[in-house]
Amino acid sequence: MSAHSSAFAIAFTALLGAPVAAPVMARLAMRLPKALQTRAYLALAGLPVAVMAMSWSGLSSPTYQVNAVAVLAAFWAFLALAVSAFRFESRWLRYTLGPLSILLLALSLFAGTLGGLGTVFIVGDTVPVFTATQAQGRHCQVTSYGNATTDFGGHRVVVTAPVPLLPFLERTVTDQSFEKPRQTPAELCQGLATSPKPGKAPT
Structure with a gap:
């Protein structure tokens, strides 16, 4: 499913x-x-x-x-x-x-x-539209928003890393929102793969 x-x-x-x-x-x-x-x-x-x-x-x-x-x-x-x-x-x-x-x-x-x-x-605003595995076991998930929460839309990119000794958990490393981005979800993940920083990125 x-x-x-x-x-x-x-x-x-x-x-x-x-x-x-x-x-x-x-x-x-x-x-x-x-x-x-x-x-x-x-x-x-x-x-x-x-x-x-x-x-x-x-x-x-x-x-x-x-x-x-x-x-x-x-x-x-x-x-x-x-x-x-x-x-x-x-x-x-x-x-x-x-x-x-x-x-x-x-x-x-x-x-x-x-x-x-x-x-x-x-509910559609909470489901990832793109996922990717990065270095050191990190995961990047991209969800779209705008269907019900805003009038404009964009992408929210969350990068997570596994918790040492607790493989069933992961912690958030980066959580950024991009309003009307020109990049594709894959490009957004790639851009955050090198130096993820918490906070919201400029649109």
């Missing part, structure tokens, strides 16, 4: 499955013995926090599909925790996370059905 097909399949599974998966996960956590409930809620809260922390620190999986599934799992975990908030003793959690969960579940259902066309454009 191509990256584009995988992206759409994962995105629509996350959106359409959320209204069912989140309440089921919340129900399973509620039925656990009290000694295990706290651990279950900590796990539900820890998954989205871990995914966000890895994203902010520039760490990810070399496989696009694995990253997408991780985001899906974090999304479902957060929704399950939010749905569970209706049974929490804290009024603050009940009155904030509870209504938020209903809103997010409704938005998920809308984005996966009536708003599916917009979802396709948004």
